[in-house]
Amino acid sequence: MTITLALPSKGRLKEQTLALLARAGFDIELPQDARSYRGAVNGLPELEIAFLSASEIARELIAGKIALGVTGEDLARESVAEADKALAFRAKLGFGAADVVVAVPEAWIDVGTMADLDDVAAAFRQRHHRPLRIATKYWQLTQNWFADHGIALYRIVESLGATEGAPAAGTADIIVDITSTGSTLKANHLKILSDGIVLRSEANLIASRRVRLTREDRALLNSVCERIAAAVDNPA
Amino acid sequence: MTALATTIELFLRERKCALPEIGLLQPAEPILNAAGEDIRRRIFMTADRQGRDLCLRPEFTIPVCLAHLASGKAKKRYGYVGQVFRQRAEEPAEFTQAGIEDIGARKSVAADVRCLADSVDMLRLLGKNRLSVTLGDQAIFEAVLKAMGLPRAWRERLGRNFGDADRLRADLDRLSGKENGGLGDLDPKLRAAIEAGDRDGVEGEVLARMKEAGLSEDAGRSAGEIAARLLDKAALSAVRLAPEKREMLEAFLALDAPLRDANRRLWSFARRANIPLGKPLETFHKRAEQLARLDLENVSLRYRSAFGRRLDYYTGFVFEIRGGPSDEKPLAGGGRYDRLMTVLGSRAKIPATGFAVYVDRTRANSASKAGATVRAGGGA
Numbered sequence: 001m002t003i004t005l006a007l008p009s010k011g012r013l014k015e016q017t018l019a020l021l022a023r024a025g026f027d028i029e030l031p032q033d034a035r036s037y038r039g040a041v042n043g044l045p046e047l048e049i050a051f052l053s054a055s056e057i058a059r060e061l062i063a064g065k066i067a068l069g070v071t072g073e074d075l076a077r078e079s080v081a082e083a084d085k086a087l088a089f090r091a092k093l094g095f096g097a098a099d100v101v102v103a104v105p106e107a108w109i110d111v112g113t114m115a116d117l118d119d120v121a122a123a124f125r126q127r128h129h130r131p132l133r134i135a136t137k138y139w140q141l142t143q144n145w146f147a148d149h150g151i152a153l154y155r156i157v158e159s160l161g162a163t164e165g166a167p168a169a170g171t172a173d174i175i176v177d178i179t180s181t182g183s184t185l186k187a188n189h190l191k192i193l194s195d196g197i198v199l200r201s202e203a204n205l206i207a208s209r210r211v212r213l214t215r216e217d218r219a220l221l222n223s224v225c226e227r228i229a230a231a232v233d234n235p236a
Numbered sequence: 237m238t239a240l241a242t243t244i245e246l247f248l249r250e251r252k253c254a255l256p257e258i259g260l261l262q263p264a265e266p267i268l269n270a271a272g273e274d275i276r277r278r279i280f281m282t283a284d285r286q287g288r289d290l291c292l293r294p295e296f297t298i299p300v301c302l303a304h305l306a307s308g309k310a311k312k313r314y315g316y317v318g319q320v321f322r323q324r325a326e327e328p329a330e331f332t333q334a335g336i337e338d339i340g341a342r343k344s345v346a347a348d349v350r351c352l353a354d355s356v357d358m359l360r361l362l363g364k365n366r367l368s369v370t371l372g373d374q375a376i377f378e379a380v381l382k383a384m385g386l387p388r389a390w391r392e393r394l395g396r397n398f399g400d401a402d403r404l405r406a407d408l409d410r411l412s413g414k415e416n417g418g419l420g421d422l423d424p425k426l427r428a429a430i431e432a433g434d435r436d437g438v439e440g441e442v443l444a445r446m447k448e449a450g451l452s453e454d455a456g457r458s459a460g461e462i463a464a465r466l467l468d469k470a471a472l473s474a475v476r477l478a479p480e481k482r483e484m485l486e487a488f489l490a491l492d493a494p495l496r497d498a499n500r501r502l503w504s505f506a507r508r509a510n511i512p513l514g515k516p517l518e519t520f521h522k523r524a525e526q527l528a529r530l531d532l533e534n535v536s537l538r539y540r541s542a543f544g545r546r547l548d549y550y551t552g553f554v555f556e557i558r559g560g561p562s563d564e565k566p567l568a569g570g571g572r573y574d575r576l577m578t579v580l581g582s583r584a585k586i587p588a589t590g591f592a593v594y595v596d597r598t599r600a601n602s603a604s605k606a607g608a609t610v611r612a613g614g615g616a
Contacts, residue, residue, distance in 0.1 A: 107445035152272030189449030
């Protein structure tokens, strides 16, 4: 039997993942031609490699179509409710760090915390005859976060790009978005609430809980996870 | 249609209810707007070919209210029985609800009493004769907050979390503690304007920031609104909820008594705390008296001061009915929702009460007791 390990197919995430796997002693063979997404590990034929987009990896793990994958924790938690039931987060990989945050216009000088936002959201409908609008691509994370803070009166406006521009464009009042340095938010005159960090995300090695494995496959999966985790702890 | 549904419809007609046609597929927009985004996780959404969001009917109250508004009538009673769809952890997502919505009745105490009487009678029709009712009244809680002289911003926050003991406690902790909404880092010019109570100055600072960010005042919060809230917050940042006031509030929230004793308990609380509860308490008293005149054999009524529903359009009297005091899930729930019609777009304020019975829960229990099948037989 074999198991599949899915790796990000492009960008810095791909490079950093491959570097980490090399340190863990896996000799990854890249796809033969540009159209193929299948790779392999020299000397370890029972471990198949698939190169997929980071969001596809999250979906395939949740569907139980692959056993193991490297993707951002934000994408994994966004793609399914109660992510820990579907996925086992086996190792944080130390790269791809970015935070999912709640950000409001800097002009909202009266709003610094989620409690402030709760007050504003509650009064919003009476004042403006519509609920507070939040632009985000993170439906799941936003709904959970606001529910945890007891805020129900708001609406999500889906935003699949340039979310930080939504308040100035008038399509939303505030945003929930991912940021690594905060500079894009700053350039758009937005500020992060002091207790508004929804998730500190980074690249994770994730196993699917929805895939059936033989005892040998399970042992292989565990040993792959252990080797990768050890390589994270001992940067060469 | 099942025999049971026919029986319920007959009951509704006898009680002078119109039976409006409410489709299984409902536009999602008004439901999300009224109940909030959070409900999206608990309903079944779909879309039509024009991309309009639709959902499987998650309840009847909002669709019935929309139908009422569309009819242009001032006052009417509506009844319904049918399937609703909600994502629930331990029970099937498809289940049957029946209930009455009484819209536009001006005599509010009479409407409250009738609402509870109707729901008890409907449960009796379904074979549930032993009932325990928990009653609450948000208006009393709000009167207590007001009589204690708490600032409006605090009253609003506490009122919003009424019915949720954990959140209420967290609110009280915050209001009595050190982290009571400090202003954080502000630039010196702004801080000076706040300290001087210079509203125009603060507003000017906000406006400058809005301009710089390209925010339009018409699109959302205005500079005046932001400045006003900041000044309120500044005024409150040094104020703490005094320990004796907190004790008083906690004493109030701990009231839990048979309804026949509740009035006396509330009076003595008000006297001890030395706060007048005025009209809300009079209304409570009148309602309790009228409830006492109902035929309530085998029905226990209990008032819990902390009992409320956490939906912002419920405004006063609310209740839940169980088969026994320790039953986890209610057989029915209802109350007064005077704010819903305006939330749904009505210019005029229209008072309303209503209740819904979880028909399947009344079946499941009796079926297991009688050893019968769950299939609904004639209840009448």
